[in-house]
Amino acid sequence: MNTLILRTVAPALTALMLLFSVFVLLRGHNEPGGGFIGGLIAASALAIYGIAFGVGAVRRALRFHPMAIAGAGLFLATLSGLLSILFGVPFMTGLWVYPRILGLEVPLATVISFDLGVYLVVLGSIVSIALALEQDSETEIPDAEVAQAPPLEQVPLRGKRRRRDRQPRETR
Amino acid sequence: MEALFAVLVGFFFAAAIYLMLSRHTVRILLGVALLGNGVNLLLFTTGRLVREVPPIIVAGQETLGTGAANPLPQALILTAIVISFSFFAFLLVLTYRAYQELGTDNSDRMRLSEPSDEPLPPMGY
Amino acid sequence: MAAIGPALTFCVLLLPFMGALMAPWLVSRIGGARAAWLLALFPALAFLHFCGFLPEIARGEVRTGGYAWVPSLNLSFSWFVDGLSLAFALLITGIGTLIVIYSGAYMKGHPHQGRFLSFILLFMGAMLGLVVSDSFLMLFVYWELTSIASFLLIGFDHEREAARRAALQALIVTGAGGLSLLAGLVFLWNITGVTQFSLLVHMADGLRESPFYLATLLLVLGGAFTKSAQFPFHFWLPNAMEAPTPVSAYLHSATMVKAGVYLLMRLQPVMGDTPAWEILLPFFGGITLLVGVLLGLRQTDMKLILAYSTVASLGLLVMLTGFGSSHALEAAVLYLLAHSFFKGALFMAAGAVDHEAGSRDITRLSGLRHTMPLTFAAALLAALSMGGLPLFFGFLAKEEIYAALAAGNPRAVFFTALAVIGNALMFALAFATGLKPFIGARNRTAAPVHEAPPALLLGPLLLAFLGLACALFPGLSHTYLSSPMASAVAGQAVTIDITAIPHFRTPLALSLLTIALGVLVYWQLDRVRDVTTRALDALGEGPDRGFDHFVSGLVRAAVLVTRVVQPGRLHIYVAVTFVMLALTLLVPLFAFGELPAMPVWPKDMLIEEAAFLVIALIGIFAVLRARNRLTAIVSLGIQGFAVAVIFLLFGAPDLSFTQFMVETLSVVILALVMTKLQLTLSDHRPMREALLDATIATACGLGFTLLLLKALQMPFDRVLTDFFNTYSKAIAHGANVVNVIIVDFRGTDTLGEIAVVMITGLAVLALIRVRAGRRAT
Structure with a gap:
């Protein structure tokens, strides 16, 4: 899938889609959209990027392991729910504040951070699945390792092992 | 209108179940994917169908207009879609790995945990 | 004092459990022998506490107390101490104290002595709770707890198969009985509406006339007979002798096996005095008496002889409890007390002999009196009481038995004869263990070098002397122990006044006859043993072998059932699941005439709506008929996108976008995997199977269609929809109601759902990594 067109379009497309995903996430409370859809759009964007430039490029671009992003999202969502304890209201009660930022009243709420958590979990988990599968199906094998001639089904592993030293976090 | 949906849901279920009764894991997987859509449509139809007006409160109003769709099944289905997708992905990988490990995609030949010639359990105390 | 009383009793009921918790730690800190003396304080304190009840109970009062547990279900943790409970509680804590001290010496140096003492104390707590329980549920819980403690103790030496078998056998037999008892208690509750024994007494008449009386009785007897080792469930008790001797002395002579008798005595005022009661109890009791002594005669192991004589007792x-006269109940009470003393003493003496001489075989042991005079004294005193010789407690019991049974009618004569035979053989068994090993010439092969240590002698000597003392001071023992107990069993005030001074009447003559027969059998013991062994062998297998057949049959049946319901083929599981689904969907619709009305063709159908319904259908059929990977992926995509458009057309843009994204990603990952695998996509089902599968699938599809049609024809319940509609903007400040439901109203659900999504991601990662990890090595 390393076509020239895809490689040319992919960065712009990914950037646009990521931007759009954040837009969809933030407007979700009053217009169609929300964390689930936003997360899926972002995951698709990264999947496209991965198809064009390989898994390694996506991992480098993300900086964190996708599962860590998902974990952070789950943590954020739980925290948004737990915050209500400080105010003596039941778990998951929405809390709103209206700070004035630059003379503009900005409504902020725990439901927004909760939705952000949903977004991150969906993004992280699905990117993680997609990358794992893409990585598994990549067939870039250095000649040195072909010499050991393992059975065909082990082929994908090779790409992974090669990358492992670059990304030690990903091994465990 | 809703009656036609009921028939479509029936077809979804019938096709999904026929596929799931197959011995080939990939077809079972396709069946699971169809089943998810069938269930979503079932929920959607049970909440009654309304054309085109999404359940979004118009600016300046406090509640939905009269012609708006039922938001409750939509909320249920939205999460169901995402969960069934992750479930689908998991099953897909499971199928793939099972094929790699066992060398078959025929569920009848997957006898690792329940071998056909299992010996009797120990009879002593 | 009135307020502190119940709380104190509650603590006392917990004392043994606390001891059980501390035992392993204490033993590991200060050693088994010293720890045992400390641990004996727990039951000793409980004993003293219950002694404090004696004066009140002797005046005919009862002590109750408790705490509500589930008031709505009428369940409570409540206790009830009357003469019967008190006598049992004193036996349990008193003998328990001696047993703990005895165990300290008997198990000295055993690597798991702490565990052993812990189990013993656990059992003690359970048994104590059982006899003071007022509420049915509490009795049942303690009842099962004694079974479990007994299992642990019998299987204590779990490295031997015989011990494991005996433990399992005891657990299965008494556990099954416990279930029967539970059913019986539920019956009692349903019939009378009360859940407490103290209230049950007032319901006696209604209970006896209930049509469920017999069923209740049989179920309760199922519990009592298994626990008290009545024929045909007697076999587990002798096998339980695999346990260390302190266990046999405690559980299998004085306490646990009497739980069944306790239950019968407790229910006697309520359920007794009916033909069924007076036929079933004496009949099974009588058979058990005979079977016990006959099987006991063939044994040469001291513990086994005692075990069978316990069965007989x-x-x-x-038999006495069910005989149906207040005299018989008095006799039962006296015999129960006497038996606890002499049997406990004999068991402990047998243990001491085993401990010092290394053998319990009465054909090999002889002349032990020279080296073990104190053990001999204890054993002989106990045997004299068991044999029912004058001046001993056993004698009082026996006099009372004969006085109760000798009435003149044929039934009485029959049971008198049975009692005489049973008692005579028991006399022989008593002296076979209490006298025979100690007299005669010294045997070189099994010769103890010295007397047992004091801790091993304290128990048997004290119990044996108690058997003498209770008979020498009958006024005291009757006032405080036997009369209140008999009153509780009889359900009315009863005074026992029998003394050790023989009366020259029928009972004495029968006693003399018993002793004469007993002496005869003892004299000819070896010959009698040969005869009974031959006779019993001729009878064939007993229920003990039957248990083995039962267990192996159970395992085979389980294997068979497993093979039938789990043939290891996914296709069968799926087929069965969906057949059941189809039946669940269709049967009620047809059976109750709930079929939906025939729908009319919609007139306002728009062309694009119809088009996408058709496209979805085409997608479905394309998936079904797909012969290669590309077709399958594409057709799956078609139906998915069609569904997405349908969502959009019917006012669900959120769903539509989500569905679009999901379908896109599905196609991507499906393509990623599919290109890697050479999977069979077309399936080659034979025509017959394809037809069958198609039938199941069609039935399910039809079921869902009909169900949905029916649901659509019912009036729509708008309560929830209106709720979300009203409050979405008002309190959650959101205009997109769907999103408000997801992140606010049902936020906790969503939290669970994203956790599931994340777990799936982790699982996928793990599945792919597992291989990487393994092959990399």
Whole structure:
């Protein structure tokens, strides 16, 4: 899938889609959209990027392991729910504040951070699945390792092992 | 209108179940994917169908207009879609790995945990 | 004092459990022998506490107390101490104290002595709770707890198969009985509406006339007979002798096996005095008495002889409890007390002999009196009481038995004869263990070098002397122990006044006859043993072998059932699941005439709506008929996108976008995997199977269609929809109601759902990594 067109379009497309995903996430409370859809759009964007430039490029671009992003999202969502304890209201009660930022009243709420958590979990988990599968199906094998001639089904592993030293976090 | 949906849901279920009764894991997987859509449509139809007006409160109003769709099944289905997708992905990988490990995609030949010639359990105390 | 009383009793009921918790730690800190003396304080304190009840109970009062547990279900943790409970509680804590001290010496140096003491104390707590329980549920819980403690103790030496078998056998037999008892208690509750024994007494008449009386009785007897080792469930008791001797002395002579008798005595005022009661109890009790002594005669192991004589004694007790006269109940009470003393003493003496001489075989042991005079004294005193010789407690019991049974009618004559035979053989068994090993010439092969240590002698000597003392001071023992107990069993005030001074009447003559027969059998013991062994062998297998057949049959049946319901083929599981689904969907619709009305063709159908319904259908059929990977992926995509458009057309843009994204990603990952695998996509089902599968699938599809049609024809319940509609903007400040439901109203659900999504991601990662990890090595 390393076509020239895809490689040319992919960065712009990914950037646009990521931007759009954040837009969809933030407007979700009053217009169609929300964390689930936003997360899926972002995951698709990264999947496209991965198809064009390989898994390694996506991992480098993300900086964190996708599962860590998902974990952070789950943590954020739980925290948004737990915050209500400080105010003596039941778990998951929405809390709103209206700070004035630059003379503009900005409504902020725990439901927004909760939705952000949903977004991150969906993004992280699905990117993680997609990358794992893409990585598994990549067939870039250095000649040195072909010499050991393992059975065909082990082929994908090779790409992974090669990358492992670059990304030690990903091994465990 | 809703009656036609009921028939479509029936077809979804019938096709999904026929596929799931197959011995080939990939077809079972396709069946699971169809089943998810069938269930979503079932929920959607049970909440009654309304054309085109999404359940979004118009600016300046406090509640939905009269012609708006039922938001409750939509909320249920939205999460169901995402969960069934992750479930689908998991099953897909499971199928793939099972094929790699066992060398078959025929569920009848997957006898690792329940071998056909299992010996009797120990009879002593 | 009135307020502190119940709380104190509650603490006392917990004392043994606290001891059980501390035992392993204490033993590991200060050693088994010293720890045992400390641990004996727990039951000793409980004993003293219950002694404090004696004066009140002797005046005919009862002590109750408790705490509500589930008031709505009428369940409570409540206790009830009357003469019967008190006598049992004193036996349990008193003998328990001696047993703990005895165990300290008997198990000295055993690597798991702490565990052993812990189990013993656990059992003690359970048994104590059982006899003071007022509420049915509490009795049942303690009842099962004694079974479990007994299992642990019998299987204590779990490295031997015989011990494991005996433990399992005891657990299965008494556990099954416990279930029967539970059913019986539920019956009692349903019939009378009360859940407490103290209230049950007032319901006696209604209970006896209930049509469920017999069923209740049989179920309760199922519990009592298994626990008290009545024929045909007697076999587990002798096998339980695999346990260390302190266990046999405690559980299998004085306490646990008497739980069944306790239950019968407790229910006697309520359920007794009916033909069924007076036929079943004496009949099974009588058989058990005979079976016990006959099987006991063939044994040469001291513990086994005692075990069978215990079976016989339990039979005698059940027979007396069910005989149906207040005299018989008095006899049962006296015999129960006497038996606890002499049997406990004999068991402990047998243990001491085993401990010092290394053998329990009465054909090999002889002349032990020279080296073990104190053990001999204890054993002989106990045997004299068991044999029912004058001046001993056993004698009082026996006099009372004969006085109760000798009435003149044929039934009485029959049971008198049974009692005489049973008692005579028991006399022989008593002296076979209490006298025979100690007299005669010294045997070189099994010769103890010295007397048992004091801790091993304290128990048997004290119990044996108690058997003498209770008979020498009958006024005291009757006032405080036997009369209140008999009153509780009889359900009315009863005074026992029998003394050790023989009366020259029928009972004495029968006693003399018993002793004469007993002496004869003892004299000819070896010959009698040969005869009974041959006779019993001729009878064939007993229920003990039957248990083995039962267990192996159970395992085979389980294997068979497993093979039938789990043939290891996914296709069968799926097929069965969906057949059941189809039946669940269709049967009620047809059976109750709930079929939906025939729908009319919609007139306002728009062309694009119809088009996408058709496209979805085409997608479905394309998936079904797909012969290669590309077709399958594409057709799956078609139906998915069609569904997405349908969502959009019917006012669900959120769903539509989500569905679009999901379908896109599905196609991507499906393509990623599919290109890697050479999977069979077309399936080659034979025509017959394809037809069958298609039928199941069609039935399910039809079921869903009909169900949905029916649901659509019912009036729509708008309560929830209106709720979300009203409050979405008002309190959650959101205009997109769907999103508000997801992140606010049902936020906790969503939290769970994203956790599931994340777990799936982790699982996928793990599945792919597992291989990487393994192959990399």
